Amino acid sequence: MPEGNEIHRFAQQHAAAFAGKRVHVDSPNGGFPDAEILDGRKLLRVDAVGKHLGYNFGRDLILHVHLGMYGDFHQGEMPFPSVKGALRLRIYTRTDWIELRGGTDTSIFTQAKWESLLRRLGPDPLIPGTDPKLAFEKIAKRNTPIGALLMDQSVIAGIGNIYRAELLYRARIHPLRPGKDVDQAALKSIWNDAKKLMGAGVKDTRYVTTLAKNRPHKSGPVREDEERYVYRRHGKPCFVCGTKIERADLAGRTAYWCPTCQKK
DNA sequence: GCAAAATGTCAAG
């Protein structure tokens, strides 16, 4: 279910509970038979890059988790909740536990494999100090729509369908505009906006991208139906201009945009 | 009770 912000949040929370400690690892539904290799070892640290998590148990023992579209974690203090559903992985100590369900990949990586993963990922806006230059250069060369490039993890790591839609709305750029027609100043502002929005999304579990001045209810708590400008708002009026939000498939995922505010 | 959809990625054709 997650974009990069949630991955980084999981890394922080899981490290807080387990890093530097000997942990138990098991797989109640048998979906991760290698759990026993890790059981009883010390978890050194938890890394997050883009949408990937690496639980580092020492060289060549890196538990790689990619949640894909459906994977999710739950975390809590002992005792365990009752086992239900397809519980693939648990990590726990005497006091804390996490549970993992779903997900595209749960497997043990060598150091070399982890490094080759890092090599094929673009810069991650959630890693402080990251230089976006390589991403800008790739985008400037390509005819591919910017809406597809922002989701391409080898261009920029961590952006998913919600942030793609909302970043492009906030930049007033149509998702079908070719990458090479997005100027450098616009790319820079999208990158800075990604750092800001996704950074807020690490702390806040809601994806709020609207400015208060654009919300129909400008004060009070943000209403659920006013959190975002375009994502899953097709057929509804744009908060800024009133035009109906459109949607279409783009690179295998549904893109959303305002045909008036966002220019091709 | 069942179909459909969902914040993702990869491989086959």
Next chain:
DNA sequence: TTGACCTTTTGCA
């Protein structure tokens, strides 16, 4: 470009 895969939740019978 399409299908396959992982699982839960929602909406409609």
